[in-house]
Amino acid sequence: MFDVNFLNRPGIQGKKRFLEEKEIDNNTEVEKEISFTERNNVIKPKRKYQKALIVFLFCFISLIVIFDNLKTVSLNDNSYFSISYILNIINEDYDKMHLKSIVFDNKKVNIVIEIHSSDKLDEKINFFESFNYNVWGAKVDERHYIYIKEPWQLIDTNIWDLKKIQQYIKNLKGIEYEVVDEKIIIVSDFSELSSIFNVFEKKNIINNFIIDVSHIKGNPNNYYKLIIKKYD
Amino acid sequence: MLSISQTTSGFYCIEWTPTENGPRIVNSKYLKIYNSIENKGVLEEITSHFSPIKGKDSKSLSITLNIDKFFISEIKRDKNMIDQDYIKWYEENIINEDYKKMYDLFYFPLVDKLSYIAISISKSIKNDLIRGSSKLGYNLRYLSIDIFSSATLLKSINNIDNFLIWKIGKNNNHYLLNIIDSKISAYCKFKKQSNTIVEIIKIGDNHIVSEMHNLLTSLLINNNKNTSFSKIFIYQTSNSEKNIKSILSSEIENIELFNIVNLFDSKAIFQPIKSSKYVENGISFRGIDV
Numbered sequence: 001m002f003d004v005n006f007l008n009r010p011g012i013q014g015k016k017r018f019l020e021e022k023e024i025d026n027n028t029e030v031e032k033e034i035s036f037t038e039r040n041n042v043i044k045p046k047r048k049y050q051k052a053l054i055v056f057l058f059c060f061i062s063l064i065v066i067f068d069n070l071k072t073v074s075l076n077d078n079s080y081f082s083i084s085y086i087l088n089i090i091n092e093d094y095d096k097m098h099l100k101s102i103v104f105d106n107k108k109v110n111i112v113i114e115i116h117s118s119d120k121l122d123e124k125i126n127f128f129e130s131f132n133y134n135v136w137g138a139k140v141d142e143r144h145y146i147y148i149k150e151p152w153q154l155i156d157t158n159i160w161d162l163k164k165i166q167q168y169i170k171n172l173k174g175i176e177y178e179v180v181d182e183k184i185i186i187v188s189d190f191s192e193l194s195s196i197f198n199v200f201e202k203k204n205i206i207n208n209f210i211i212d213v214s215h216i217k218g219n220p221n222n223y224y225k226l227i228i229k230k231y232d
Numbered sequence: 233m234l235s236i237s238q239t240t241s242g243f244y245c246i247e248w249t250p251t252e253n254g255p256r257i258v259n260s261k262y263l264k265i266y267n268s269i270e271n272k273g274v275l276e277e278i279t280s281h282f283s284p285i286k287g288k289d290s291k292s293l294s295i296t297l298n299i300d301k302f303f304i305s306e307i308k309r310d311k312n313m314i315d316q317d318y319i320k321w322y323e324e325n326i327i328n329e330d331y332k333k334m335y336d337l338f339y340f341p342l343v344d345k346l347s348y349i350a351i352s353i354s355k356s357i358k359n360d361l362i363r364g365s366s367k368l369g370y371n372l373r374y375l376s377i378d379i380f381s382s383a384t385l386l387k388s389i390n391n392i393d394n395f396l397i398w399k400i401g402k403n404n405n406h407y408l409l410n411i412i413d414s415k416i417s418a419y420c421k422f423k424k425q426s427n428t429i430v431e432i433i434k435i436g437d438n439h440i441v442s443e444m445h446n447l448l449t450s451l452l453i454n455n456n457k458n459t460s461f462s463k464i465f466i467y468q469t470s471n472s473e474k475n476i477k478s479i480l481s482s483e484i485e486n487i488e489l490f491n492i493v494n495l496f497d498s499k500a501i502f503q504p505i506k507s508s509k510y511v512e513n514g515i516s517f518r519g520i521d522v
Contacts, residue, residue, distance in 0.1 A: 002340055002415060003518055004380035006353045007362075007372065010336040012315055100312060108326075112312050136321050138313065145312060149325065 081133065081150050083206070084197040086111060089127075091194065096120050098222065099190065100145070102213040106231075109152040115144040154231040155207045162230050165209070168199070186226040187216070193224050207231075234282055234370070235294040235516035238269050239378065239469040240402045244510045247282055248495070248517075255517060257496045260510060269295065270360040279368050293370035294516035295361055296381040299407065303352040304419070306435040307339065311346055319348075342436050343415040349435050351377065376515035378469075379409045379419075385514025386465055386490060387414065396444075396461045397490065400468035400475050406452075408444045410436070410461070420444050424452055457484045465490035467508035476505060 002013065083102065090099055090113060097120065100112040115121045121137045121144040128135040128148060136147045166184060169177050177186045188196065193213065200206040210229040215222070237244045247259035261281050267274045309318045319339060323332065335352040342349060358375065365372040376384075379399050386397060393414045399407040404424040410417045418436030422429050422445065429448045434441045443460050450456040467490040468476045480489055490511050491504035 002380075003384055003515065004338075004340070004351070004376045005515060005518075006336065006338065006358060006375040006377075008338070010338055012319055012339045012341070012348070014341060101310070103308070103310075105308065110310055112310055134325055136325065138317055138321075140312065140314060140317075147310065147313070147321070 081131075082201060083109070083111070084194060084201050086113075086148065087190075087194040087197055091190065093120075093124075094190070097124065097146075098215070099193075099213070099224070100215050102211065104152055104154070104211050106154045107152060108149050111148040113146040113148070115146055118144055120144075121146065153207060154210065156231055157208050160203070160205045160208055162228070165228060169196075182229065184228040186228070187223055188226060190222055190224065193226060196226065233292045233294060233373075233516050234279065235296070235374075235513035236269065236275075236278055237296040237378070237381070237469075237510065237512040238298045239509075239512065240298060240300075241470050242266065243269070243278055244469065244512065245278060245282065246510050246513050246516075255495065257492075257510075260496065260502075262509070268301075269297070270357045270364070275361070275364045276368060279370065291370050292373045293365050294374040294376070294513065295365075295372065296374075296376045296378055296512045296515060297353075297357075299378045299421075301353070301357065302377055303335070304433060304435065305350050306342075307348045307350050309346050309348065315341075340416055343412045343417040344437065347436065349416055349419060374515045374518065378512045379407050381513065381515040382467065382490065382511040383409055383411060383514070384518050385492070385511055387411075388514075388517055389492070392463065395463045395465060398447075398464055398466045398487075400466070400470065400479075402470045405432070406448055408447075410440050410444070418444065422448055424448070427453055429453065451479060451482070451484075457482060459484065459486050462486055464488070467491075467511050468505075469509050469512065473505055476508075 004013075087099065090097055096116045097113055100114050101110075102112075103110045113124075115124060115137075118139070121139075124146055125135055125137045128146070134149045136149075138145050138147065162179070162182060162184060166177070166179060169184070169186070176188075177184055179185075186192075186196070197206070200209070200211075208231060210231050212227040212229075214225050216225055233249075234247050235245065241264075243261075243263040243265055245261045245263065246257045248255045248257045250256075259282065263278060263281065265274060265277065269275055269278070307322065309315065313321075323337065327337070331352075334355060336355055336358065338351045338353070339348040340351070341347075353375075361375060362372055374381075379397055382399070383397055386395060387393075394412050396411070397409045399409075401407055406422045406424065406429075407420070408422070409419045416436065418440040419433070420431065420435065420441055421433040423432050424430075429445055429452065431441075431445065447459050447461065447464075450458050464487045466476060466479060466487055476489070479487065489504055489508055491508045492511055493502050493504050493507040496502050496507060
């Protein structure tokens with residue numbers, strides 16, 4: 001049984017982990033009470049140039065922060081997050097990287113890409129970082145992964161509903177789909193997947209649906225399961 | 233052990249002691265204090281009502297805070313990532329540095345193993361309570377949160393792994409926590425507004441959340457007795473007992489009052505509904521065979 005006790009160590013809960021007494025002291029930052037005598041007996045260091053130095057350092061740090069912010073703002077303005085663009089990048093290096101999953105919710109989109117070597121991992125992390133994407137790499141069980149997490153907002157609109165999407169997909173050649181419990185489930189290869197995202201972005205409806213893409217394991221043709229659900 | 237539970241209606245406090253027949257509540261008090269417990273002098277005022285225990289062996293203290301003092305959210309983990317890696321990444325990239333300085337974050341895995349309920353507690357409140365307890369000579373053993381604390385007691389009393397707890401709050405607020413295999417599957421806060429049930433917070437399995445919504449709509453709006461949950465335990469901490477009495481009078485088989493009247497010492501005479509207002513002290517009984 002889980003126990004909700006906030007005296008445990010913060011982080012993932014599950015095991016009973018109580019803070020040691022020493023840790024409580026360090027973490028809680030309990031202010032030590034200093035007696036009046038102690039306060040008045042403190043020997044103050046000489047502060048000849050201290051004020052001037054503090055002012056100089058403050059100005060210097062402020063300049064760095066302002067410059068850095070300007071740089072960030074300018075980069076953000078130029079950056080444009082597009083899923084079909086990321087899929088194109090994967091397609092260009094298809095023998096060395098492949099998509100594992102794309103998951104949306106109302107706060108973020110989470111894309112996981114498997115990379116075949118650690119060198120390629122570094123290269124691709126640098127590449128995505130240059131677009132200011134929130135990107136992170138990991139090695140799990142001798143496999144290398146890139147995780148891209150970007151802010152995302154779902155928008156409720158009645159312009160496109162599932163029926164309209166269904167009708168539209170019918171016209172996209174060769175794409176197999178099923179409608180189950182107000183969800184469209186599509187099994188597609190990578191190129192069909194790219195086409196679907198391309199269309200969603202061009203029609204500007206990508207934020208109107210909850211989309212979940214996962215790689216179907218154990219198939220030689222790299223098929224993906226795509227679930228589309230209306231956001232409301 | 234002295235246990236204090238803070239609710240929107242005041243403080244429900246119990247003092248229990250181990251006996252041959254398990255723990256027994258020897259003293260209980262409802263204190264109409266509306267200042268928050270971390271504020272200066274409040275903890276001192278509460279503990280002063282239990283002065284006889286001072287000087288004896290047991291100076292253990294348990295505090296359960298009202299859920300409104302916490303930020304609660306749901307995090308979905310990437311299934312390809314290890315738990316610790318994901319949380320590390322999440323805290324480094326998503327959580328604001330200032331937030332981390334001000335709050336301690338706790339992540340409780342949900343039953344699907346891919347999501348967490350994330351609860352943040354203000355470090356300042358936590359520190360004030362640790363420091364305040366220590367100054368009064370108490371050893372703060374537990375610091376918990378209302379409905380989650382009562383779940384600990386429910387599990388100990390009934391020895392069950394699957395149940396739903398329903399807390400009737402003030403102002404037509406309803407809090408529901410569903411446990412499957414001793415793990416959280418969903419937690420929701422709903423508000424009854426005229427003839428509708430509005431979701432305020434929803435965390436966990438969508439299907440369960442929807443079933444919770446149906447339960448409230450069925451019982452509170454449509455006056456039906458249908459429920460898909462097999463075991464529902466209901467309690468309330470507000471002073472008005474109208475709502476809980478009305479639900480219990482429907483005599484729905486799966487719904488029962490979460491009462492702890494048997495834990496009270498025989499000298500104390502308690503109505504079952506009144507005893508249920510103390511259930512949020514449940515964390516203090518953690519690990520004890522009740």
